[in-house]
Amino acid sequence: MYMATNTHILVPEFDYRRPGSLSEVLALAAEHGDRARLIAGGTDLLVQMKMERDAPSLVISLAGIEELRGIASGDGLTIGAMTTIRDVAGSATVRRQYAALHEACQAFSTVQIMVMGTLGGNLCNASPAADTAPALLVLDARVDLVTGEGGRSVALGDFFTGPGRTVLAGGEVMQSVTLPEPGAGTGSAFLKISRVVADIAQVCAAVRLVRDGDTITDCRIALGSVAPTPLRIGRAEASLTGGNGGLEAFERAARIAAEEIRPISDVRATAAYRRHAAGVIVRDALTTAWRRAGEGGGK
Amino acid sequence: MNDRRVRFTLNGEPREVSVKPNDLLLNVIRDDEKLTGTKYGCGIGECGACTVHIDGRPVLACLELAVAAEGREIVTIEGLAGNGGALDPLQEAFLDNGAVQCGFCTPGMIMMGRALLDETPEPSEAEVRDYLRGTLCRCTGYASIVQSVIDAGAKEAAAD
Numbered sequence: 001m002y003m004a005t006n007t008h009i010l011v012p013e014f015d016y017r018r019p020g021s022l023s024e025v026l027a028l029a030a031e032h033g034d035r036a037r038l039i040a041g042g043t044d045l046l047v048q049m050k051m052e053r054d055a056p057s058l059v060i061s062l063a064g065i066e067e068l069r070g071i072a073s074g075d076g077l078t079i080g081a082m083t084t085i086r087d088v089a090g091s092a093t094v095r096r097q098y099a100a101l102h103e104a105c106q107a108f109s110t111v112q113i114m115v116m117g118t119l120g121g122n123l124c125n126a127s128p129a130a131d132t133a134p135a136l137l138v139l140d141a142r143v144d145l146v147t148g149e150g151g152r153s154v155a156l157g158d159f160f161t162g163p164g165r166t167v168l169a170g171g172e173v174m175q176s177v178t179l180p181e182p183g184a185g186t187g188s189a190f191l192k193i194s195r196v197v198a199d200i201a202q203v204c205a206a207v208r209l210v211r212d213g214d215t216i217t218d219c220r221i222a223l224g225s226v227a228p229t230p231l232r233i234g235r236a237e238a239s240l241t242g243g244n245g246g247l248e249a250f251e252r253a254a255r256i257a258a259e260e261i262r263p264i265s266d267v268r269a270t271a272a273y274r275r276h277a278a279g280v281i282v283r284d285a286l287t288t289a290w291r292r293a294g295e296g297g298g299k
Numbered sequence: 300m301n302d303r304r305v306r307f308t309l310n311g312e313p314r315e316v317s318v319k320p321n322d323l324l325l326n327v328i329r330d331d332e333k334l335t336g337t338k339y340g341c342g343i344g345e346c347g348a349c350t351v352h353i354d355g356r357p358v359l360a361c362l363e364l365a366v367a368a369e370g371r372e373i374v375t376i377e378g379l380a381g382n383g384g385a386l387d388p389l390q391e392a393f394l395d396n397g398a399v400q401c402g403f404c405t406p407g408m409i410m411m412g413r414a415l416l417d418e419t420p421e422p423s424e425a426e427v428r429d430y431l432r433g434t435l436c437r438c439t440g441y442a443s444i445v446q447s448v449i450d451a452g453a454k455e456a457a458a459d
Contacts, residue, residue: 018369047344110347110432110434111357111429112359197429198433
């Protein structure tokens with residue numbers, strides 16, 4: 001695939017704009033619609049353009065929009081869409097309160113890609129293998145989308161519609177990702193299996209448990225690289241909620257998750273391997289999240 | 300697709316170049332500025348051979364538009380040596396350890412190692428290996444490369 005493509009240069013021609021305000025971005029995006037693409041870190045878009053799978057006539061840079069960057073705590077957490085993966089990984093608040101997201105960002109590709117790539121870019125690119133997506137799904141994330149006409153908040157579970165496809169309408173821009181405050185007794189975890197650490201996931205999983213003594217009062221399980229979109233596994237969650245935590249329960253939920261996913265065989269792994277590995281990492285992530293939930297505080 | 304003027308600092312020197320929107324920073328550095336230390340490896344962000352520092356952070360010049368360099372401070376492998384050509388301690392450590400085989404990955408390795416030492420003085424071996432995970436050496440000479448970063452960290456700490 002790579003040999004047929006010249007990745008030395010960028011063949012498609014396009015116009016480039018770097019607005020200094022979000023309102024200018026929205027005006028340009030509305031005017032040019034599907035002919036324009038937004039560029040955040042560029043680590044996905046420029047590869048797609050080098051492969052000539054995407055050829056926008058206008059590239060609009062978000063680099064000049066400071067209000068899209070940064071992490072703000074208050075009632076929960078708001079992460080600007082242009083915040084880099086490296087900055088999310090390095091946030092003490094994220095590490096303490098949202099362990100699954102911290103671990104997903106730490107496991108993300110290479111340091112250079114973490115420095116360049118952004119949280120909003122990872123979500124809007126909508127790869128089924130996006131590391132941050134399962135973590136944000138179990139943390140009940142919402143994404144704030146905005147046009148010149150106004151904004152809307154969408155549950156992340158409703159955001160992805162297929163590989164590379166989302167509910168983002170032409171001219172709509174992701175502004176931020178918001179996470180609710182974790183309640184007492186919360187624990188979360190993220191695990192990923194890939195050929196080497198810098199590689200894209202063969203399968204990844206995130207879980208979140210809320211623990212009251214030995215009882216699981218709430219639970220989320222999501223996987224990546226196992227279906228056309230990042231996937232919540234409702235039946236595995238239901239098998240745990242209201243029951244006691246422990247290895248037996250976690251193995252049962254992991255078996256259900258392995259049954260429910262719809263993996264494919266591709267260059268990275270076979271479907272059978274993905275199904276097996278999914279069960280293993282769901283079990284292990286549940287075990288870790290359960291321990292964290294028992295250590296008190298929101299995690 | 301009009302040419303436009305872009306101003307940035309390259310290895311401490313103010314530069315003004317004329318680029319097209321689809322010109323990549325890597326090609327401006329290598330072809331226009333004639334600084335060929337920075338390498339073109341895979342072109343898709345997997346090998347790290349094109350790593351340069353922009354505003355002090357390690358990024359891939361093969362996935363950076365040259366127009367986006369406006370106002371930025373860029374440092375390449377040629378800019379690490381001090382005045383009078385004194386090598387950076389990390390470059391010295393590469394020489395001491397014989398950490399160069401074919402040499403193609405070396406500029407990227409040194410730019411990553413330098414970025415790590417600037418963030419984390421005296422990194423552990425695990426920290427070095429994790430930080431360098433996106434910079435590939437197809438001669439597979441990782442042991443001496445990792446040792447060079449550790450040695451340079453120790454030497455810089457001792458000098459402080």
